[in-house]
Amino acid sequence: xxxxxxxxxxxxxxxxxxxxxxxxxxxxxxxxxxxxxxxxxxxxxxxxxxxxxxxxxxxxxxxxx
Numbered sequence: 431x432x433x434x435x436x437x438x439x440x441x442x443x444x445x446x447x448x449x450x451x452x453x454x455x456x457x458x459x460x461x462x463x464x465x466x467x468x469x470x471x472x473x474x475x476x477x478x479x480x481x482x483x484x485x486x487x488x489x490x491x492x493x494x495x
Contacts, residue, residue, distance in 0.1 A: 434485040439494055443472075443480045453482065455494055463492040 444462050445452040451472065454462040470484040489495045 434487065436483055437486045437489050437495060438481060438483050439489060440475060440479055440481050441494070442478050443474075444478075451480075451482075453480070453494075461493075463494065465492065 439455065441453040441455045443451060444454055449468075450464045450466050451470070452462050452464050465482065465484060465488070469488055470482050472480045472482045475481050484494075486495070
């Protein structure tokens with residue numbers, strides 16, 4: 431992920447494809463956003479929760495922080 435500032439967030443995993451993950455950080459289904467797997471790393475935390483490490487600029491762009 432290079433030298434970019436990274437951030438970690440815990441979100442709900444909605445869907446996963448070969449190229450991306452659809453996540454939601456609230457109970458509102460309209461707030462779900464796609465994240466490219468090429469830009470993130472994630473680990474399962476139990477149930478449908480995952481912890482995602484991603485560049486801070488991407489978290490801001492997708493309104494996750």
